[in-house]
Amino acid sequence: MLVARLNRRGISVTGVTKATLGLPDIANAWLRAGVSGLGDSRIENIDTLRRAKIEASIVLIRSPMLSQVDEVVALTDVSLNSELEVIRKLSFAAQQANRSHGVVLMIELGDLREGIMPDLLESTVAAVLRLSHISLEGIGTNLACRSGVSPSSTNMAELSSLADSLETAFGISIKTVSGGNSANLNWALSGGDTGRINNLRLGEALLLGCEPLHRQTVEGLYTDAITLVAEVIESKQKPSQPWGDIAQSAFGEVPQGDDIGNRVQSILAIGHQDIDPGGLRPPQGIDILGASSDHLVVDSSNSPNQFDVGDEVSFQLNYSALLRAMTSPYVAKVITNRESPSS
Numbered sequence: 001m002l003v004a005r006l007n008r009r010g011i012s013v014t015g016v017t018k019a020t021l022g023l024p025d026i027a028n029a030w031l032r033a034g035v036s037g038l039g040d041s042r043i044e045n046i047d048t049l050r051r052a053k054i055e056a057s058i059v060l061i062r063s064p065m066l067s068q069v070d071e072v073v074a075l076t077d078v079s080l081n082s083e084l085e086v087i088r089k090l091s092f093a094a095q096q097a098n099r100s101h102g103v104v105l106m107i108e109l110g111d112l113r114e115g116i117m118p119d120l121l122e123s124t125v126a127a128v129l130r131l132s133h134i135s136l137e138g139i140g141t142n143l144a145c146r147s148g149v150s151p152s153s154t155n156m157a158e159l160s161s162l163a164d165s166l167e168t169a170f171g172i173s174i175k176t177v178s179g180g181n182s183a184n185l186n187w188a189l190s191g192g193d194t195g196r197i198n199n200l201r202l203g204e205a206l207l208l209g210c211e212p213l214h215r216q217t218v219e220g221l222y223t224d225a226i227t228l229v230a231e232v233i234e235s236k237q238k239p240s241q242p243w244g245d246i247a248q249s250a251f252g253e254v255p256q257g258d259d260i261g262n263r264v265q266s267i268l269a270i271g272h273q274d275i276d277p278g279g280l281r282p283p284q285g286i287d288i289l290g291a292s293s294d295h296l297v298v299d300s301s302n303s304p305n306q307f308d309v310g311d312e313v314s315f316q317l318n319y320s321a322l323l324r325a326m327t328s329p330y331v332a333k334v335i336t337n338r339e340s341p342s343s
């Protein structure tokens with residue numbers, strides 16, 4: 001749905017697999033759905049995708065580590081870059097490997113994560129164009145990640161005009177203008193002028209069906225494509241308040257709350273090592289009371305169903321909980337092929 005809507009506006013979609021650790025099933029589903037290529041922040045995930053025989057274009061979306069330039073050149077076609085020193089090493093690595101490597105120069109537009117300051121862009125481009133085994137694919141920016149700066153008609157117009165002025169200054173063509181991530185969707189789909197922006201790199205919106213600025217559902221998308229299932233290992237009536245001398249818990253929290261008598265308390269076999277407990281949405285009537293490394297404690301007193309040991313409980317996850325669950329070797333990843341009935 002997003003590919004179709006954005007393509008109509010002249011914008012291609014790079015499917016960002018990093019939150020899934022480069023899970024080939026998901027990458028393949030996105031490629032079948034028409035993404036123009038894949039992106040990941042970790043060369044190890046890209047290696048996973050290549051080992052699964054995925055031949056689509058894959059972009060490394062984090063500036064390469066100097067220690068990994070050989071792998072980057074071997075496994076990807078393009079990387080997002082903001083350091084000349086890295087690009088020089090990429091050129092050298094590409095020369096050694098007898099190939100050419102594409103570079104998208106990231107520009108700092110206010111979120112204060114990666115990017116070249118706009119007034120230094122021209123001198124950087126001049127230096128990049130002198131490198132024998134690098135092709136300048138385009139420019140890009142990334143907003144809303146570190147500081148929550150929203151993509152807007154102003155900062156997107158600035159990116160467009162930088163593309164225009166580079167073309168004029170150097171007589172080159174800037175093929176790709178990559179405007180950002182899922183946080184750009186409101187801007188991109190609002191109907192306003194999208195200027196030179198012809199690519200977005202989308203992860204969260206494709207996985208969770210929401211945009212990250214206000215975490216609203218993107219119209220027409222499912223928000224339950226991914227479900228976390230945890231198993232009950234203890235279920236008992238217990239008091240709502242701890243007793244004894246109370247100090248800090250394992251994760252530095254001081255227990256709070258009122259004495260509301262006996263509650264039905266269950267423990268699920270999942271914890272901080274596997275999820276961000278604050279990022280779980282439990283079923284109706286279930287409250288999350290706390291978590292330690294391997295235990296998630298819930299109160300099911302208000303639920304119509306009580307849990308027995310061995311029962312399974314399903315949760316929806318936010319981006320942070322999803323990322324950690326996908327990273328945990330203790331969480332089995334099961335892919336089902338439930339095609340949407342309405343499509």
Ligand SMILES: *Cc1c(COP(=O)(O)O)cnc(C)c1O
Binds near residue numbers: 201204
């Ligand atoms: C993570 C990331 C993305 C994807 O972000 P989402 O919010 O998941 O869409 C895009 N570009 C860069 C540079 C990233 O690091």
